[in-house]
Amino acid sequence: MDIEKQIQELQERLKYIEDIFGSKENANIALLRSKLSDFIKRYPKLELKDCKRQIASLLDLFSFLEKKLEKQLTPMDKVRIVRHPQRICLKDILENVYDNYTEIGGQDEYSIDPAMIIARAYITRKVGNKVYNQPVMVIGQEKGHGQEFRNGGSVKPWGNAKALQYMKVAETENIPIHTYIFTPGSYPIEDYPGAAQQIARNLYEMAGITVPIITVISEGGSGGAEAIGLADMRLMLSHGYYSVISPEGAAAIEGRIKPGMSTTPELVEKCAAQLKITAEDNLRMGYIDRIIKEPPLGARPEDYDFFKRLRQEVIRATDEVVLNVRGIKFFRTFALRKLKNPNIYVRWTLGAKSKERLIWRRYRKFRGLSQHAYIDNRPAWKKVLSKGMDLAWAIYSFFRYDILGRHQRKISQVVEDVQGELHAALGKTIQQVSRILRELPFFKKEKGETSELTSLSTWEKGSASHTDWTYISPQARQDRAISCPNSEKYGCLDLWAPDLFGDFAGVCSYCGHHFPMEYEWYLYNVFDPRSIHEFNEEIEATNPLDYEGFEHKLEQAKKMTGHKSGCMTFEASIKGLKVVVALLMAKFRGGSVGAAEGEKFIRAVERARLKHMPFLAYVHGTAGIRIQEGTNGVIQMPRCTMAVRRYLEAGGLYVVLYDTNSYAGPVASFLGCSPYQFAVRSANIGFAGPGVIKETTGLDIPPDYHRAYRALSRGHIQGIWDRREVRNNLFQALVTMGGRNLYYRLG
Template structure:
C-alpha cells in the first residue's frame, strides 16, 4: 500500500464531504482532517506494517463517519451531490455497465451538442456456453467531471433534436432505449428550432416509440429532464433529485429576489424540502418505479460495485417491460414472478407487432394514472354521475355515428360521386356542343349574361355577416377609464392617443394606427369569439390545491380562487363558432399567472378525451401561462408528458388540435402539450418561448434583446404558423378550422 497516496485519498473524501454539506459546520470532519495531516509526523519512525494498519483504521473510521452523515443528508445536500464534479457521469456508466459501445456523432456544437451523449451499446449475457449480445441505444446528458464544454449537462435545442433522431433509429431497429437523465435543465435559448419547441417534439414522439424505454434519473431538472425522461420504467439513483425547478430558482421566486441578489440559504434549503424532490419522495408519489441504491454520500467514478447494481437493475427493468407486453397475461405474470427470483433467465428484447402496440397502450395508461391524488375534485356525487352518464352516452353515440353510420354514408357517397362523374362526362360533351351552336348564331347563354353583369356591375355589402364588437355581454373594465391611452409605439410610429372607452370597445384593444394589441381580459375572448350563449363549462369544480404542503401556498391559492372566481387556471367548455361545435381549454393568466398544476393537467386531459368521444375539434386558447406551478413540484412537472400523451392520442385518432397564444406564454406548457400542436397561432404583440428574460439572464448571464420573445420571432423560426390581430380572431379561427378540417372537420 502506498501510504501517501492513501492519505491523499482520505483527505479528498473529507473535502468532498465538506463540499456536499455546503457551509454546515462538522467538527468531526475538521478533527479528522487534522489527524490525516499530522499522520506523517506521528508515524515517521513507526514500521511500515504499523503505519498501514493505522491508515486502514482511519479508512474504517471515515467510512463509519460517511455512513452517519449519509443518514442525515437533506434534500439540498443531495442536490450538491449530483452537481459535484466527482459525481458518476454517463461516460463512467458506459465504460462499466455496458460491454461495448460506440459513441455516435462528434463534439461539434451545432450538430450534436457535447452535453448530449448518444451511444450504440451492447449488453452481453451468458446462458451456459452461449453468449447473447443484446443491443441498446443509450442517450443521456453528459456533464463529465468538470468539463466546461459539456455546459453542465444543460442541453441546447439541437442536442435534444439529435437525441430524438437516434431514439427513432432505435425504434426502426427495434432495440430498447436507455435514457440517463442528468441535467439541471435545458439551455434556455430560442435559436432554431427553439428550446420549447424541441422538447415538445421529443415528448410527443417518445410517447409513440414502439420499443421499451428505461429512464435512469440522477439530476432531473424541469423540461430538460422531460426531453428524454418519458419511459415505461423510471429508475432513480438514491442520491438524485427530480424537480420542476432548482431549489435556488424556487427560492428566488418565493423570496421575490431581483437583480444580482441571492436568496438566503435557509430559504433555498426550505424550498428543496417542500418541493419533494428526492428519490424517496418521488417513489412515494409514484413518479419513479424503483430506486438504485448508491454508496454513502453518492456514487463516484471509482465505485465499481455500484456499476454492477446499475447493470442488474437496468437489465431487469428492460426484461420486465418486455415480458409485460408479450404473450398471454397469465404466462406473463408467471414469468415475472419467476424472473424476480431467478436472475439467470435471459429475456429476448425483440417484440412482435402486437406486443409493440400493447407497449404504447400500456405507456399511455401508466401516465394517465399519475397525479390522481394531487388535485381537489370538489364535484358533488350528482355531478360525477352526470359526467359519467354523459361520457357513456357520448361514447355510444360516437360508436353508432362514426363506427356504423359514417362508413356506410362514405360508401354511398363514393358511389354517388363516381356516378355523378360519369354523368358529368356525358352532359359536359352535350353542353359543349350546345354552346358551340349558340356561339355560331351569336346568342349568349343565361350564364354568360350573369357573368357579364358581375364583372361590370357594382358590388353589394353582405349585411348577413356579423361584425365583431365588444358589446356582446361583456365590457372590459379598462373601457371605464376616463383617460387617453398612449400606444407603446407612438414615438416610433406616430400613433395618436386614443380614449380608453373607444380603444377597449370599438377597437377591441387594437391600436388603429399600428395594430399593437393591448392586453385584454380572458372574458373578452369568451364573449366575442364564440357564438352568443353557446358556452357550456364542464369540470369546473376540479380545483387547484397544495399537494406538497408547500409553506404558505394554501393561502395564495385560496386568494387566487377568491379574486378570479375560478377553481384553477384552466377553464374547459364546449361552444360553437359560426355553428361549428368545438371543445376548448383556456389557460387564464389572472389565476397564478396561468401556471399549470395537477388540476389544470387533469382538466386538459378530460377535455381532450371528451373531444375525442364527441368527434369535435379542440381549441387551446392560452390567455397566458407562466409555466408549471413550482410549488406543486413533480406533481406539476409530470403534467408535461401526461397531457402531451393525451394530445397525441387525440391527434392519432384523427382529432384537429389548434393552439392560440395571447399575452405571455412560457416554459413547461409551451415545451409540451401546447408546443406539440401542428397548428399554432399567436395574437399580435404576444410573447412566447421556453424561459422569460429574467430566467435567461439568471441562468446564462446573457442580456437578451427586448423583442427576443416577440411572436414574429417565433413565426420566423417556425414555432407558430401565423400572427393574428385580435379583431380577426373569430374570422381566422373559423377559416382555420374549415380549411384544415375541410369536410372531415372533426376527424380526419
C-alpha cells in the same frame, strides 16, 4: 509511495464530503478533518508498519462516518451530490454497465451538442450454455467530470433533436432505448428549432415510440428531464433528484430576488425540502417505479459494485416492460418480480400486437399519475352520470364513425371514382347539360354568393363600433388619455381609454399595438352568444406538497377569479361551429399549470375525441408549470402531451392560440406539439423568460427575443392575428382545416 497515494485519496474523500455539506458545521466532518490532519503531520516521522496500521484505521473511520453522514443528508445535500464533478456520468455508465458500445452522432467537443450523448450498445447475457448479445440504444445528458464544453448537461435544442433522431432509429431497428437523465434543465435558447419546440416534439414522438423505453434519473431538472424522460419504466438513483425547478430557482421566486441579488442558503435549503425532490418523495407520489441504491454519499466512478447493481436493474426493467406486453409470460414475470432472478432470458424485440399494447400501457400509466394532487368536488351521482355519458358517447362514436362511417367512406370513394371516369369519358356532353341546367331559374345562385371554404376573413363593416362588442373591458371606464409605447417610434397620438378599450378592442389605432385585455373579452366576443357550456368546473387546484404559504395564495386566486383552477374547459360554438375549448387564465397564478389544470386539459381533449369535435387551447397566458406542486406539476407535460397525441392520431383537429406571455413547460409540451399554432399580435412565446435566461446563461437577450413574429420566423407558430379578427380567423381556420361537419380524417 502507496502511503502517499492513499493519503491523497483520503484528502479527496474529505474534500468531497465538505463540498456536499457545504458551510454547515458537522461534528463528524470535523473529526475526519482533525484525524487526517494529525496523521499527515506525523506521517514523515512514523515507521512503515505504523503508517499502514494508522491508514487502515483512517479508512475504517471514513467508511464508518460516511455511513453516519449518509443518514444526515438533506434534500439540498443530495442536490450537491448529483452536481459534484466526482459524480458518475454517462461515460462511466457506458464503460461499466454495457459490454460494448459505439458512440454516434459526434464525439466530445466535435459533437453537434456535447451535452447529449448517443451510443449504440449491447448487453451480453449468458443463460445456461448460450450467450445472447442484446442491442440497445443509449441516450442521455453528459456532464462529464468538470468538462466545461459539456455545458453542465444543459442540452441545446439541436441536442434534443439528435436524441429524438436516434430514438426513431432504435424504433426502426426494434431495439430498446435506455435514457439517462443528468441535467439541471435545458439550455433556454430560442434559436431554431427553439428549446420549447424541440422538447414538445420529443415528448410527442416518445409517446408513440414502439419499443421499450427505460429511464434512469440522477439529476432531473424540469423540461430538460422530460425531453428524454417519457418512459415505460422510470428508475431513480437513491441520491438523485427530480424537480420542476432547481432549489435556487424556487428560492429566487419565493424570496422575490431581484437581478444582482442572491438568495440565502437557509431559503434554498427550505425550498429543496418543500419541493419534495428526492427519490423517496417521487416514489411515494408514484412518479418513478423503483429506486436504485447507491453507496454512502453517492456513486462515484470507482464504485464498481454499484455499476453491477445498475446493470441488473436496467436489464430487469427492460425484461419487465417486454413481458408486460407479451402473450406468453407468466412464469418469467413471476421469476423476475417475485424471485428477482436475473438469469431469465427475455427477447427484447416486439411484434406488431405487442407494440400496440406497449403504447396503450404507456398511455394508461401516465394517465393514472397525479390523481392525488387535485380535488374533484363533484358529488358521486354526478361522477357516475359523467362516466355514463362518456360510455354513451363512446358507443355512439363507434357506430357512427367506425362502423357506418367506414362504409360511407367506401361508398363515397366508389361514387367519386365512377364520377371521375364518367367525366373523363363524357366530359363534353356533361358540360353542355350543366350549362343548360344553370340557365334554369331554380339552379341560379344569387349574385356575389361565394363558397364558405374559399372566402377569406375580413374586417366586417361597422366592427369599429362598440355596439359590435358583446363585452367591454372595465378599462374602458377610465377617464384618461393613454400613450402608446410605440409613440416615439411611430408618432402615435394619445388615445382616450373609453375609445381604446371600448371601440378599438385594446388596439392602438395608429400602429396596431395590442394592450393587454381580460380573458373575458375573448369569451364573449369570440364565441357565439350563450353558446358557452362549462364542464369539470368542480376540479380544484390544491397544495399537494403542503408548500408553506401556498394555501393562502391559492385561496386568493380562487376568490379573485371565481374559478377553482387556472384552466377553464367548456364547449362553445363560433358562427355555429362547435368546439371544445381549454382556456389557461393568466389571472389565476399566472396561468401556471398544476395537477388540476392538467387533469382538466386531459378531460377536455378526451371529450373532444369522444364527440368528434375540434379542440382549441386558448392561452391567455401561462407562466409555466406551478413550482409549488413540484413533480406533481411537471408530470403534466407528458400526461397532457400523450392525451393530445391520442386525439390527433384519432384524426382530431387541434388548434392553439397564444396571447400575452406564454412560457416554459406547457409551451414545451402539450401546447407546442400542435400542428396549428397561432398568436395574437401582442403575444410573447418562449421556453424561459428574460430573467431566467440571464440567470442561467449570463446572456442579455434583445427586447423582442420572445415576440410573436420571432416565433413565426422560426416556425413555432403558423400565423399572427389581430385581436379584432380572432373570431373570423378562428372560424376560417376551423372551416379550412376541418370543414363544417368534418373534423376527423374519415378518408
